[in-house]
Amino acid sequence: MRLKGSCYCGEVTFDVAGPVSWEGHCHCTMCQRLNGAPFSTWCGFKTSDYTIHDPNNFFKTYDYANSRRGFCTNCGSPFFHQYTENAKQYKEHGEEVFFTRTNITTQDKLGNVVQRHVFIETRVPWLK
Numbered sequence: 001m002r003l004k005g006s007c008y009c010g011e012v013t014f015d016v017a018g019p020v021s022w023e024g025h026c027h028c029t030m031c032q033r034l035n036g037a038p039f040s041t042w043c044g045f046k047t048s049d050y051t052i053h054d055p056n057n058f059f060k061t062y063d064y065a066n067s068r069r070g071f072c073t074n075c076g077s078p079f080f081h082q083y084t085e086n087a088k089q090y091k092e093h094g095e096e097v098f099f100t101r102t103n104i105t106t107q108d109k110l111g112n113v114v115q116r117h118v119f120i121e122t123r124v125p126w127l128k
Contacts, residue, residue, distance in 0.1 A: 001017070001018040001019060002015050002016065002017055002018065003015065003016050003017075003018050003020075003099075003104055003106045003110070004104070004105050004106050005079065005099055005103045005104040005105050005106070006103060006105055007058075007071070007074070007075055007077035007079060007103065008072070008075040008076075008077040009072065009074050009075035009077070011054075011055075011058045011072060011074045011075070012052065012053065012054050012058050012059045012072045012074075012077075013052075013053040014050060014051065014052050014053065014079075014080075014099065015050065015051055015053075016045050016047065016049065016050035016051075016097065016099060017045065017047045017049035017050065018045065018109065019045075020043045020044065020045060020110060021044050021046040021096065022042075022043070022044030022096065022115065023041070023042070023043050023044065023101065023110075023113060023114050023115050024042060024114060024115055024116040024117060024118050025039040025040070025041050025114060025116075025117045025118070026039055026040050026041075026118050026119055027117060027118065027121075027122055027123035027124075028118070028119035028122055029122050030064075030065060030067075031119075032122075032124065034069070034078050035078060035100075038123065038124040038126075038127045039117075039123070039127075040100055041100065041101040041102065041114065042081060042098040042099070042100060042101065043098065043099055043100075043101050043104060043110070044096040044097070044098050045096060045097050045099070046095055046096050047095075047096075047097065048095075048097070050097055052070070052080075056074070058072045058073045058074040059071075059072060059073075059080075060073050061080070063084055066084050066086055066089075067081055067082065067083055067084060068080075068081065068082045068083075068084055069081055077103065078100070079099055079100045079103035080097070080098070080099060080100075081097075081099075082096070082097055082098065083096075
């Protein structure tokens, strides 16, 4: 099964081999600030079998705080994550690639199972 997705403007698209190995809401302060929301919902895939389609060179990545993040420079949509080798999570998730659930356009293939909440110690106090 291949899942497809895109940034907000559609200039950058991606596809990834399923199934989803991990899905959860991340409450870390980085996700909060990058997405302007109290949490981000990520889908993890235990695969290197993914492709970023970027004909206009809008997709950029940067490394910060033990992770590699990717986004579209045209619309600003962040949708990609991998742990770098020095991250404490690398041992468990180093072989995974993560895409934000909201950017996956083949939602009907995902189901409705959010398995966990992570970094709850930094969740916003105004959301119950």
